[in-house]
Amino acid sequence: MKYGVNDLGYYGDFGGAYIPEMLYPNVEELRQQYLTIIEDPAFKAEFDDLMKNYVGRPSPLYHAKRYSEKYGANIFFKREDLNHTGSHKINNAIGQILLAKRLGKHRIIAETGAGQHGVATATVCALMGIECIIYMGEIDMQRQAPNVSRMKMLGAKVIPATSGSKTLKDATNEALRDWIANPVDTHYIIGSVVGPYPYPDMVARFQSIISSETKKQLLEKTGNELPQYVMACVGGGSNAMGMFYHFLDDEDVKLVAVEAAGKGVDSGHSAATTFLGREGVLHGSRTILMQTDDGQVIEPYSISAGLDYPGIGPQHAYLYKINRAKYVSITDDEALQAGLLCSQLEGIIPAIETAHALAYLEKMQFKKDDNVVICISGRGDKDLDTYIKYFGF
Amino acid sequence: MNRLQNLFKNKTNSLLSIYFTAGYPELDSTVAIAEALEKSGADFLEIGFPYSDPVADGPTIQHSSEIALENGMTLHVLFEQLKDLRKTVSIPILLMGYVNPIVQYGVENFCKKAAEVGVDGVIVPDLPMYEYEALYSKYFIDNDLSNIFLVTPQTTEDRIRKIDELSNSFIYLLSSSSITGGSLDVSSGIEDYYKRIKAMQLKNPMIIGFGISNKTNFDKACEYANGAIVGSAFVKLLKDEDYLNKIPAFIKSIKS
Incomplete structure (x- = not known):
C-alpha cells in the first residue's frame, strides 16, 4: 500500500514509537503480533461475525x-x-478486544474524549467479561454526562483525569501512566489512529x-x-x-x-x-x-x-x-x-x-x-x- | 571523558544523585539548588526541564513541571541560567526531560548548548533507541554527552545488552515498571531482577531510580547497584519556604 506504514513504523517522517522504556515491552509485543493475529482466519471470522450480528x-x-x-x-x-x-468507535473496540483476548490480557484501559470510544470499549468489555477502566478528562465528564452514565451502566470504572487541562490529552496521559504501572496483564485500547506504532496502523485497519x-x-x-x-x-x-x-x-x-x-x-x-x-x-x-x-x-x-x-x-x-x-x-x-x-x-x-x-x-x-x-x-x-x-x- | 565518566571511574559505590525540576519552586531557583546540593554532598545531579505532558511522571513531578512552566521556564531560559554554572558547581550534571521540547529546540543545537554550559549527560525517557542510534547519537558523541537509557524489570536480556553497548557512563535501572514518585518494591521478584542484571556483568555501572525516597531504600538499592537517584522525595522538600537551608539535612538523612 503506497500510503501505508513502513517496517519501522513510519509514514514518511511521521509515526514511530516515542515511548519510555516502561511501555516498550507492551508496545513491542503488539508490534510483533498484531498482523499475525488480525490476519488469522479464525480471528477474521470472529471479527466478521460480531460486525454483522452484534454491531x-x-x-x-x-x-x-x-x-x-x-x-x-x-x-x-x-x-x-x-x-x-x-x-464508528465500536469497529476498533471489537477488533482490539479480540486481539487483547488472544494476547492473554485480562484488564482493559482506554481514554475517551466525547465518551463514544469509552462507551464502545465498555461495551466490548461487558461482552467479553473483561475488567474495564476508562480515563476521561474531568471537564469532558461534565459536558458528556450521558456517556459517563452509559459506561457505568455497562460495568466500567470511569476515572476522571484531573491533571493538566482535564480533557482528552490528559485522559490519554493518565491511561499511559496506568499502562506503565500495569505492564503485564493490561491492554490499552487506544481509540484513534494516534499513539506509538503499531496503534495508528492497527486502528486504521480495524476502521x-x-x-x-x-x-x-x-x-x-x-x-x-x-x-x-x-x-x-x-x-x-x-x-x-x-x-x-x-x-x-x-x-x-x-x-x-x-x-x-x-x-x-x-x-x-x-x-x-x-x-x-x-x-x-x-x-x-x-x-x-x-x-x-x-x-x-x-x-x-x-x-x-x-x-x-x-x-x-x-x-x-x-x-x-x-x-x-x-x-x-x-x-x-x-x-x-x-x-x-x-x-x-x-x-x-x-x-x-x-x-x-x-x-x-x-x-x-x-x-x-x-x-x-x-x-x-x-x-x-x-x-x-x-x-x-x-x-x- | 566527561565529568560523569570520571566520577564512575573514581567512585563505584553509594553514589547519590538528586533530581529536581528547573524553574521550581521559583524560576531562578535552579542554580542555587544545584549549589546547595553539591555542598551537601550529592554526587551528581539531574536537572529536569519541564514538559506539559510528562507521561512517565507521578503527581509530584507533574506538579513541579506545571509550576515551572507557569514560572516561564523554557530550554532557552534554562541554558541562560546555566551559563555560569561551572563557576560554582563541579559535580556532574545531567539534563532530564521529554523529547518534544528538544526536537523543537533542534537536537543538534540542544547538544551543543548543553555541552557549552557544562552538562555531561542527558536522560530523555521517550527518545527511542532506534531514533537515538540512527539520527541523533552523532550529536551526543560530538559534544561528549552521555545518553542515559532506562531498564525495567520487563526489559529483555537482548535489549539490555544493546543498551549496554550504546551507553558510556551508566544505565538507569528502574526499581519497577512505574511512574516517578512510587514506593520501592522490595518483594522477592525485585531481588531476582537485580541479581539477574548483576549476573550479566555489564560494562556500564548501574544506578537505581524511581521509588527511592529515604536512607533505607537508598542503602537497599546500593546493595545491588553503584548508587541511586532520589527525585520526587526531594522535589517535595522544595515546597518548604526555607528549602535551601533544609537541603543539607535532607542529603545527610539519606547518605549518613
Missing part, C-alpha cells in the same frame, strides 16, 4: 436526496451512526471496514466503486482514516478531512491542528501538533469533545504533508448549523463531530454528476444538551 454491519450507504438536491451532486451518507453504540463496505455499496448504487469525493471529520482521525483507507491508492478520489476551527482558526480557541500545528512528538508518535515555540502542547478548543485534540494521527500528518488529502476546518457555529440542517433535511441528528464534515459541503463546488461520500461518524444523542442550549429549543 449491525454493513452500515447503510444512504443516498441523501434532499442534500443532493441542495448541494448539486449525489451525496451519500455512510451511516456509522447506526452502529451499535452509535458511532477500514468503513471504506471497504463503501466501495461495494457504491458499485451497486452507481456502477462505479470510486466516488469523486470522500469527506470526514478529523480529531485524532479514526473515522476519516477508516473512510479514506481503501481509497488512498485511487489517486483520482479527492479526500477531504475537516478539522474543528472552534471559535475560528485565529481566535486562540481552536483545534485546527494542520493550520496551527508544527511537527513534533505527541503521545508516542512524530506528527503535527499544536505547541508553543518551546515545544509545550497547547490545549485545543472545540465545542465537540471528540475533535478537541491537539494532534492528528501520523498517517494524517503524512497525507497532509504530501497533499494526498485536503485538510480544512469548520467553526463551532458552522458545525451546529449543519447539525440542524441535517436533522431537518434528512431526519438524522448527527454528532457535532460529524456535523463539522457536513458543514464543509457549503464550501465545496461540485459538478452535477459528482458522487460524494461523507462519513456520518456518530449520532447526536449525546450532544442534545449542546444543540438545545445553542438553538434555545
Whole structure:
C-alpha cells in the first residue's frame, strides 16, 4: 500500500514509537503480533461475525436526496451512526478486544474524549467479561454526562483525569501512566489512529471496514466503486482514516478531512491542528501538533469533545504533508448549523463531530454528476444538551 | 571523558544523585539548588526541564513541571541560567526531560548548548533507541554527552545488552515498571531482577531510580547497584519556604 506504514513504523517522517522504556515491552509485543493475529482466519471470522450480528454491519450507504438536491451532486451518507453504540468507535473496540483476548490480557484501559470510544470499549468489555477502566478528562465528564452514565451502566470504572487541562490529552496521559504501572496483564485500547506504532496502523485497519463496505455499496448504487469525493471529520482521525483507507491508492478520489476551527482558526480557541500545528512528538508518535515555540502542547478548543485534540494521527500528518488529502476546518457555529440542517433535511441528528464534515459541503463546488461520500461518524444523542442550549429549543 | 565518566571511574559505590525540576519552586531557583546540593554532598545531579505532558511522571513531578512552566521556564531560559554554572558547581550534571521540547529546540543545537554550559549527560525517557542510534547519537558523541537509557524489570536480556553497548557512563535501572514518585518494591521478584542484571556483568555501572525516597531504600538499592537517584522525595522538600537551608539535612538523612 503506497500510503501505508513502513517496517519501522513510519509514514514518511511521521509515526514511530516515542515511548519510555516502561511501555516498550507492551508496545513491542503488539508490534510483533498484531498482523499475525488480525490476519488469522479464525480471528477474521470472529471479527466478521460480531460486525454483522452484534454491531449491525454493513452500515447503510444512504443516498441523501434532499442534500443532493441542495448541494448539486449525489451525496451519500455512510451511516456509522447506526452502529451499535452509535458511532464508528465500536469497529476498533471489537477488533482490539479480540486481539487483547488472544494476547492473554485480562484488564482493559482506554481514554475517551466525547465518551463514544469509552462507551464502545465498555461495551466490548461487558461482552467479553473483561475488567474495564476508562480515563476521561474531568471537564469532558461534565459536558458528556450521558456517556459517563452509559459506561457505568455497562460495568466500567470511569476515572476522571484531573491533571493538566482535564480533557482528552490528559485522559490519554493518565491511561499511559496506568499502562506503565500495569505492564503485564493490561491492554490499552487506544481509540484513534494516534499513539506509538503499531496503534495508528492497527486502528486504521480495524476502521477500514468503513471504506471497504463503501466501495461495494457504491458499485451497486452507481456502477462505479470510486466516488469523486470522500469527506470526514478529523480529531485524532479514526473515522476519516477508516473512510479514506481503501481509497488512498485511487489517486483520482479527492479526500477531504475537516478539522474543528472552534471559535475560528485565529481566535486562540481552536483545534485546527494542520493550520496551527508544527511537527513534533505527541503521545508516542512524530506528527503535527499544536505547541508553543518551546515545544509545550497547547490545549485545543472545540465545542465537540471528540475533535478537541491537539494532534492528528501520523498517517494524517503524512497525507497532509504530501497533499494526498485536503485538510480544512469548520467553526463551532458552522458545525451546529449543519447539525440542524441535517436533522431537518434528512431526519438524522448527527454528532457535532460529524456535523463539522457536513458543514464543509457549503464550501465545496461540485459538478452535477459528482458522487460524494461523507462519513456520518456518530449520532447526536449525546450532544442534545449542546444543540438545545445553542438553538434555545 | 566527561565529568560523569570520571566520577564512575573514581567512585563505584553509594553514589547519590538528586533530581529536581528547573524553574521550581521559583524560576531562578535552579542554580542555587544545584549549589546547595553539591555542598551537601550529592554526587551528581539531574536537572529536569519541564514538559506539559510528562507521561512517565507521578503527581509530584507533574506538579513541579506545571509550576515551572507557569514560572516561564523554557530550554532557552534554562541554558541562560546555566551559563555560569561551572563557576560554582563541579559535580556532574545531567539534563532530564521529554523529547518534544528538544526536537523543537533542534537536537543538534540542544547538544551543543548543553555541552557549552557544562552538562555531561542527558536522560530523555521517550527518545527511542532506534531514533537515538540512527539520527541523533552523532550529536551526543560530538559534544561528549552521555545518553542515559532506562531498564525495567520487563526489559529483555537482548535489549539490555544493546543498551549496554550504546551507553558510556551508566544505565538507569528502574526499581519497577512505574511512574516517578512510587514506593520501592522490595518483594522477592525485585531481588531476582537485580541479581539477574548483576549476573550479566555489564560494562556500564548501574544506578537505581524511581521509588527511592529515604536512607533505607537508598542503602537497599546500593546493595545491588553503584548508587541511586532520589527525585520526587526531594522535589517535595522544595515546597518548604526555607528549602535551601533544609537541603543539607535532607542529603545527610539519606547518605549518613
